[in-house]
Structures are given as structure tokens and as C-alpha cells.
Amino acid sequence: MIRNFSKIPVLIIIVFVFMFLALSNQGCNDHYGNETGKDPDKTLSLPVIHIVFTGEENGYLEPCGCSEGQLGGFAKRQTLINQLRKKDQDLILLSMGDLPGKVGRQEEIKMETALEALGLMDYVAHNIGEKDLNMGIDFLGYLSQISNIEFISSNITGLATRALNIKPYVVKEIKTNETIFKVGILGIVSPALIENEIQDLEVMDPVLSLKPLLSDLNDKTDLLILLSHAEMAESVKIAEEYPELELIISGHMVDRPDLYHQKVNNTYIASVGEKGKYVGNISISLQPKQTSEDNNSFSTAIETIALDEKFADSSDIAMLLGIYQQRLQDEELLAQVFKSDHPSNLSFTGNDDCALCHNSIFKHWEETGHASAYETLVNAEHEYDPECVACHVIGLNYFSGFETTELTPEMKGVGCESCHGPGSDHKDTQSQDYGMVSVENCEICHNPEHSPKFEYKEYWQKIKHPREEKQGGD
Incomplete structure (x- = not known):
């Protein structure tokens, strides 16, 4: 706002304006x-x-x-x-x-x-x-x-x-x-x-x-x-x-x-x-x-x-966030997660079923960070947080997926079906067209918020499993 300087000598006004402009430029x-x-x-x-x-x-x-x-x-x-x-x-x-x-x-x-x-x-x-x-x-x-x-x-x-x-x-x-x-x-x-x-x-x-x-x-x-x-x-x-x-x-x-x-x-x-x-x-x-x-x-x-x-x-604040996690556990919110049928109408079978036929791949998986993904939540004391658990287990939001470690231990970790999808049909038919993986599969959890440095080609090298030898010598 413009102030009234009419009673101030003109010289003082000029000096004041000069100083004001100098400060404004600074x-x-x-x-x-x-x-x-x-x-x-x-x-x-x-x-x-x-x-x-x-x-x-x-x-x-x-x-x-x-x-x-x-x-x-x-x-x-x-x-x-x-x-x-x-x-x-x-x-x-x-x-x-x-x-x-x-x-x-x-x-x-x-x-x-x-x-x-x-x-x-x-x-x-x-x-x-x-x-x-x-x-x-x-x-x-x-x-x-x-x-x-x-x-x-x-x-x-x-x-x-x-x-x-x-x-x-x-x-x-x-x-x-x-x-x-x-x-x-x-x-x-x-x-x-x-x-x-x-x-x-x-x-x-x-x-x-x-x-x-x-x-x-x-x-x-x-x-x-x-x-x-x-x-x-x-x-x-x-x-x-x-x-x-x-x-x-x-x-x-x-x-x-x-x-x-x-x-x-x-x-x-x-x-x-x-x-x-x-x-x-x-x-x-x-x-x-x-x-x-x-x-x-x-x-x-x-x-x-x-x-x-x-x-x-x-x-x-760390103590307050600890109380928040305890409230999630006390109210058993993990058991209240909304679940639905998978869009494919197939079911998850769990890591153990995959291991029966794909043992070498399973052993390789056990050495990757995906296998221990659930344990990282336990170490961080976030294992009862539904928003965290969803990306550290198989199929939390589906009826056939993870419920608790006691009821569904085979669904712990980022397992085979986290990437390849529900395996019930593949288990029954050994279909060869099962489980194609694309970068879009990974980006569900490796999004900019959770994984800001995610690069598909780089991260893929950390978890890709060896090819299996074909059975029967052909």
C-alpha cells in the first residue's frame, strides 16, 4: 500500500525510494x-x-x-x-x-x-x-x-x-x-x-x-x-x-x-x-x-x-507410528481385507506346489530377495499392515491367496504366482502357455512410491531363474 509521505522533505523521499529499489533487486x-x-x-x-x-x-x-x-x-x-x-x-x-x-x-x-x-x-x-x-x-x-x-x-x-x-x-x-x-x-x-x-x-x-x-x-x-x-x-x-x-x-x-x-x-x-x-x-x-x-x-x-x-x-513420532501399527494388529485389519475372485477365475496354489515340479527354479528363488520379502515386514514390524503385506505375499486381495502365516504359510513372500499369476490350471494341465511376465507385472509393486529407482532390466537380473532342462531328452 501507498503511505502518505507529503510532510517528508523531497530529498528523504528520493533516498528512501532508492534504498527500497536496491533492496527489491537484492x-x-x-x-x-x-x-x-x-x-x-x-x-x-x-x-x-x-x-x-x-x-x-x-x-x-x-x-x-x-x-x-x-x-x-x-x-x-x-x-x-x-x-x-x-x-x-x-x-x-x-x-x-x-x-x-x-x-x-x-x-x-x-x-x-x-x-x-x-x-x-x-x-x-x-x-x-x-x-x-x-x-x-x-x-x-x-x-x-x-x-x-x-x-x-x-x-x-x-x-x-x-x-x-x-x-x-x-x-x-x-x-x-x-x-x-x-x-x-x-x-x-x-x-x-x-x-x-x-x-x-x-x-x-x-x-x-x-x-x-x-x-x-x-x-x-x-x-x-x-x-x-x-x-x-x-x-x-x-x-x-x-x-x-x-x-x-x-x-x-x-x-x-x-x-x-x-x-x-x-x-x-x-x-x-x-x-x-x-x-x-x-x-x-x-x-x-x-x-x-x-x-x-x-x-x-x-x-x-x-x-x-x-x-x-x-x-x-516413531513411537506414535509404532502405536499405529499395534492398532492395526489389535483390530485384525489383515483379516478384514476386501477379497474377490481373481479375474482369470483361477486359484493360487502356493509356493510348495510349484516346488514339486520346478525344484531347481524353486531353490534359486529361495536365494532371492523375493523369497524373504515377508520377513522384511516382520523385521520392520509392519507384518499386520494390509497396505504393506499386499506386495510381500501371494494374492492377499483374492479368496485363494494369503490370509495369515498360520493358515497359508505357502503364500508367504513374493512367490512364483506373484509374478506368473494363479497356477491352478497349470498344476492340473502342465500347460505351456502359463506365466508370461512383463514389466507391467513388476510395476504393480515396484511403482515410483515404493521403488523409485526401479529399472526393469537391472532388477530382472536379480531374480530371473535358470531355464529348466526339458524332460524326456527332447
Whole structure:
């Protein structure tokens, strides 16, 4: 905003403008920085507000651990946040939405665990995303009552009649350099992302719903932040409509958030990424408003931090994740996995039946990592986690596949039929056209999340078995 300098001598105005332009040029790299440019804490004497943001975990509490180089996890996140807190105790931690990925009892336990982890890290607010809504209003209401994190949504109406404790915005006070700043935090979810109509709820057009809220907040706050659970194009539109928003945290289905930072007029837009792989860290050097009609004068540095191996796992969150695994075991979720007939209408027979006729191949398999795949889960204490077990046994999601190690020990590990398919017909007929394997078979489990360094030709050499000699001398 433009301030009134009419009583200041012209020479001082010229000097001030020169200094302002010089500082602006120095900080231009900071607008979109991935640890580029200078730290505004050092280049400016203005107070600095630090905002840390995450979102779209989509059910990922931690990397599966099946390979090196995986990013993310709440345990690494807390270690990073603890490091950032050593520089500033008054971090503002924000969650953009979509803690769960699917629906079901395991996702409910995940969401409870995720919110408890966010609480341990002192998050201020969680914006409601469409996958949060998919968990059901009653369950969300329960979570909103037991969580110490504010649930917010500025464009979902009809919530007042339920036990769902959601606010249209929150105002966070931060004291820095003996000055108290008030930060207004709003949140929206794009109506385009809501696939199923939810009774008594209306998801409004964000442009319409934000207008009265921003009008109310403008003279009460020094900084306005929007958590925009929407695709970048929609967030840009909101920025164009409401230049009073200093910061929009956005991005839906964004894999590389550092590539999407941008500035629209006076509004900075930063992206969060997916599955908890990254943490956004924003430093805002802020000049307080002199009147309610002023805009803030500020400089912003945006940093995207990958949660890689340089961050150790926090013991507090590791303990919480251990409790999560124990709950999966206690509730016997492995026995509740949805099962169906295999599309081929054939059945799995198990590793032992394969060994009867293919003994040399079976012995070779026993020396590969596929054979010990289930034991890796036992060692990691994840053997009761249905999402993990599915890629470490034969046919978990089918009636004839793995149930438990006691009932179906022959289905442990990534066995013959994990790659070649159900072998019941081959067992009965010794058909020669059984079991062709392609890269698509492997990529079901060796996907970018579980096996980011997967190369078919390289990995194939680790497990391919020798050819068998033909029987009968022909």
C-alpha cells in the first residue's frame, strides 16, 4: 500500500525510494527460491514471520522403506520442524488438507494418527480437503472435537447444525521485535474436486465465499493467508480477484512443488506437493499497517525442503507410528481385507506346489530377495499392515491367496504366482502357455512410491531363474 509521505522533505523521499529499489533487486531471487537468494532475516531489519506448510499426505504417514532414496514421513518432518524452531519459536504451521488417501477403517486410524502427529508439532490449522470430507461428516466431527488443531473451511456451508467444529478462518497472533502481528488464515476446497454430494453441505464458489470474510479480516489483521485446496489455475484466479491476500498456499496433484511458485500482482503463490515428501518454509519480512486501508510492505522468501535421509526420524513420532501399527494388529485389519475372485477365475496354489515340479527354479528363488520379502515386514514390524503385506505375499486381495502365516504359510513372500499369476490350471494341465511376465507385472509393486529407482532390466537380473532342462531328452 501507498503511505502518505507529503510532510517528508523531497530529498528523504528520493533516498528512501532508492534504498527500497536496491533492496527489491537484492531479494528478487527469494520470491521463488529453493534456498536461493539472501535470507530476509539478514538483509532486512523488519520483523520476520516464518510459515511452515504441508498437505495432501494422501494417507502417507511414512515411506514404506522398501528401497533407499524415498522422501517424506512425519518422523522426518518433526526433526526438520525442531531444527527450524531453534531459529524461531513462533513458527506458524499449516496443513492444506487431504490427510487420508482412501476410505475405510485403516484410513480412519491413519487420520487419527496424522492429526495426533500434527498436534505434537503444534500445527495451527488444518484446511478441509475433499478426501477429508470423504471420510464422513460424523467421523470428521469426532476428530474436530478431540484434536487441538483448528479445522477451517471458508467455503463449506451447512456445518453449524452438526457436531463438526470447523471455523471459516483463524487469527494467529505472533510477537516479533516487540510488535504483535495478527495473521489471518483462511481455507477453501475447490468445488470441482467434490465428486459426491454430501447431505446438508454446500461447497461454495471460493471467489464468492471469500469476499465477506476478507472484508471482515482486512482491518483486524496484518497478513492474510489462504490455504487453497485447488489446482494452481484456480488459485491464480483467486489471487487476481483478491490482491489483499499476501500469500496463497496451493496446488493439487503437484509432484514437484518448487516448480510452481509464482507471484500474481502482490500475491505470492506457493505449492505444497504430495504425500508429505516436502515441507514448505516461507519467511515474510513485514512492515505493519499504519491504517486499516494500508497494504503491507513485505518481502517473501519461499523454500522447498525435501524430507530425505539427512533428516533423522523423530523418536516421538516413531513411537506414535509404532502405536499405529499395534492398532492395526489389535483390530485384525489383515483379516478384514476386501477379497474377490481373481479375474482369470483361477486359484493360487502356493509356493510348495510349484516346488514339486520346478525344484531347481524353486531353490534359486529361495536365494532371492523375493523369497524373504515377508520377513522384511516382520523385521520392520509392519507384518499386520494390509497396505504393506499386499506386495510381500501371494494374492492377499483374492479368496485363494494369503490370509495369515498360520493358515497359508505357502503364500508367504513374493512367490512364483506373484509374478506368473494363479497356477491352478497349470498344476492340473502342465500347460505351456502359463506365466508370461512383463514389466507391467513388476510395476504393480515396484511403482515410483515404493521403488523409485526401479529399472526393469537391472532388477530382472536379480531374480530371473535358470531355464529348466526339458524332460524326456527332447
